[in-house]
Amino acid sequence: MLTTMEPAAARPRGRPRDPALDDRVLAAAVAELAERGVAEFSLTSVAARARAAKRSIYARWPTREDLMLAGMSTLAAGLVPPRTGSLEQDMDILLDRVAAVFTEPRLTLLQRCVAEISQYPDLYAAFKRDSVDRCLAAVEDAVHDAVARGEIRADIDRATVAEALVGIAMLRGAFAQPTGSPILTSRQRTEVIRMFLDGLRPRP
Structure with missing residues (x-):
């Protein structure tokens, strides 16, 4: 009696994508942008930094x-x-996570993008969206949740709170020393958070 053979599953063509290579290339692209800017950005240099073939x-x-x-x-x-x-x-x-966004090489990248904004507005808009705007949105969402819980006043301007917290974190990140230690000390975080909460909680 003949049995019906199941068709063999089709194998994907080509080599599977290597996430480690993707990470190396993207990190190299950020370093290249920070060091050379948009105008001098070189795929050849990125390939060398990432130890990857240009193809x-x-x-x-x-x-x-x-x-x-x-x-x-x-x-x-x-x-x-x-x-x-x-x-x-x-x-x-969030204080530490946001501050980390504005450490090197991101800080230099921000400065270069600002300098070249008139020449590459689309790229600058993407940088602002994927750095500053994403940080602001994360803080705004946290404040929105706190209002919903009744933890802080409902008349709070979420955008203003986000800009203030991100501004502090950005300043701390920009002047952080590359020592591997926390960007903000425990005491600094406590003082900043206390200041915010004192202003946000319901007034008697």
Whole structure:
């Protein structure tokens, strides 16, 4: 009796994508932008930094602009409201995470993008969206949740709170020493958070 054979599953063509290579290339693209800016950005240099073949880079990002935008999108990747159930704890986490967005090489990249804004407005807009705006949105969402819980006043301007907290974190990140120690000390975080909460909680 003949049995029906199941068709063999089709194998994907080509080599599987290597996430480690993607990470190396994107990190190299950020470093290249920070060091040389948009005008002097070189795919050849990125390939050398990432120890990758240029054809592998082109297979993932067909144009120079595609690669620059992809690199910028990693600047604040994964920055979302912690949603601990407490605004105090959310702020404690967000202060360090936001500050880390504005350490090197991101800080130099920000300065270069600002200098070249008139020449590359689309790239600058992408940088602002994927760094500053994402940080502001994370803080605004945390404040929104705190209002919904009744933890702080409902008349709070979430955008103003976000700009103030991100501004402090950005300043601390910009002047952080590359020692591996926390960007803000425990005492600094406590003082900043206390100041915010004293102004946000319901008034007697």
